[in-house]
Amino acid sequence: xxxxxxxxxxxxxxxxxxxxxxxxxxxxxxxxxxxxxxxxxxxxxxxxxxxxxxxxxxxxxxxxxxxxxxxxxxxxxxxxxxxxxxxxxxxxxxxxxxxxxxxxxxxxxxxxxxxxxxxxxxxxxxxxxxxxxxxxxxxxxxxxxxxxxxxxxxxxxxxxxxxxxxxxxxxxxxxxxxxxxxxxxxxxxxxxxxxxxxxxxxxxxxxxxxxxxxxxxxxxxxxxxxxxxxxxxxxxxxxxxxxxxxxxxxxx
Ligand SMILES: NC(=O)c1ccc[n+]([C@@H]2O[C@H](COP(=O)([O-])OP(=O)(O)OC[C@H]3O[C@@H](n4cnc5c(N)ncnc54)[C@H](OP(=O)(O)O)[C@@H]3O)[C@@H](O)[C@H]2O)c1
Numbered sequence: 001x002x003x004x005x006x007x008x009x010x011x012x013x014x015x016x017x018x019x020x021x022x023x024x025x026x027x028x029x030x031x032x033x034x035x036x037x038x039x040x041x042x043x044x045x046x047x048x049x050x051x052x053x054x055x056x057x058x059x060x061x062x063x064x065x066x067x068x069x070x071x072x073x074x075x076x077x078x079x080x081x082x083x084x085x086x087x088x089x090x091x092x093x094x095x096x097x098x099x100x101x102x103x104x105x106x107x108x109x110x111x112x113x114x115x116x117x118x119x120x121x122x123x124x125x126x127x128x129x130x131x132x133x134x135x136x137x138x139x140x141x142x143x144x145x146x147x148x149x150x151x152x153x154x155x156x157x158x159x160x161x162x163x164x165x166x167x168x169x170x171x172x173x174x175x176x177x178x179x180x181x182x183x184x185x186x187x188x189x190x191x192x193x194x195x196x197x198x199x200x201x202x203x204x205x206x207x208x209x210x211x212x213x214x215x216x217x218x219x220x221x222x223x224x225x226x227x228x229x230x231x232x233x234x235x236x237x238x239x240x241x242x243x244x245x246x247x248x249x250x251x252x
Contacts, residue, residue, distance in 0.1 A: 001231045003030035007079045011035045012089025014043035016192030020219035021226050026050035037061050062119035072126045084230045085127045087120040088142040092157040109156045116160035136179030138230040141168045143184045145245045165241050172239030181238040183229045188245025191216040211246035
């Protein structure tokens with residue numbers, strides 16, 4: 001897979017899956033735009049680990065539409081195009097319906113839906129405006145197994161990811177005529193900071209027992225799938241949701 005001269009925007013690329021994806025695209029000669037929210041040091045480290053290519057760091061809070069627009073304008077100013085958009089950034093927090101106050105319940109829903117779903121819809125809009133006159137492009141959205149399995153302790157997270165999968169499929173139908181491919185990946189637990197924040201030792205053991213692979217998925221494995229969905233190798237695939245959960249949850 002060669003992404004020579006392709007411009008790839010990856011949200012939330014300072015850490016975890018986004019970072020692994022940025023490094024994988026750089027290894028395939030892409031120009032990578034590393035978006036992040038606040039962690040300058042981690043974003044800088046991602047940039048340092050991408051040895052070849054002309055990359056760009058953009059600090060931008062995706063939940064703020066004006067900042068999103070400024071980010072897209074900056075990328076167009078520098079490279080003149082966006083070939084691949086990877087909507088990877090996401091947040092979560094525990095907000096159990098029978099434990100939290102009504103105020104905290106509303107805050108959790110607002111923040112999570114704003115970042116995980118509305119920001120993605122907005123960025124898809126802004127980037128599609130650039131891809132349409134270019135004659136096509138690829139959008140890969142990082143969803144979650146939680147959309148199918150249920151997320152009792154983080155219901156807004158599960159709902160945001162179900163919405164993200166539906167958004168991907170709707171856009172795949174509407175944008176196919178412009179040769180813009182839209183797909184999603186639905187990972188189970190992936191070994192990143194997001195996962196380790198939630199996992200205590202005993203939970204980790206029960207999660208490992210749940211999957212026949214006996215291990216968590218690694219960020220680099222998700223990155224490989226993103227590259228596949230962003231490449232010509234997947235030319236017949238749009239509107240798909242790729243499960244990557246080590247057979248821990250099989251949907252029918
Ligand atoms: N890890 C898992 O087990 C798992 C499972 C299923 C799905 N996923 C999904 O995979 C994606 C990546 O997860 P991860 O585990 O790699 O996450 P992570 O390690 O927590 O990293 C999150 C990234 O998103 C960025 N971010 C968060 N809010 C943002 C905002 N408002 N604007 C811009 N950037 C923002 C962070 O930037 P800063 O560094 O600046 O904070 C960071 O780069 C998420 O969508 C997540 O829901 C993860």
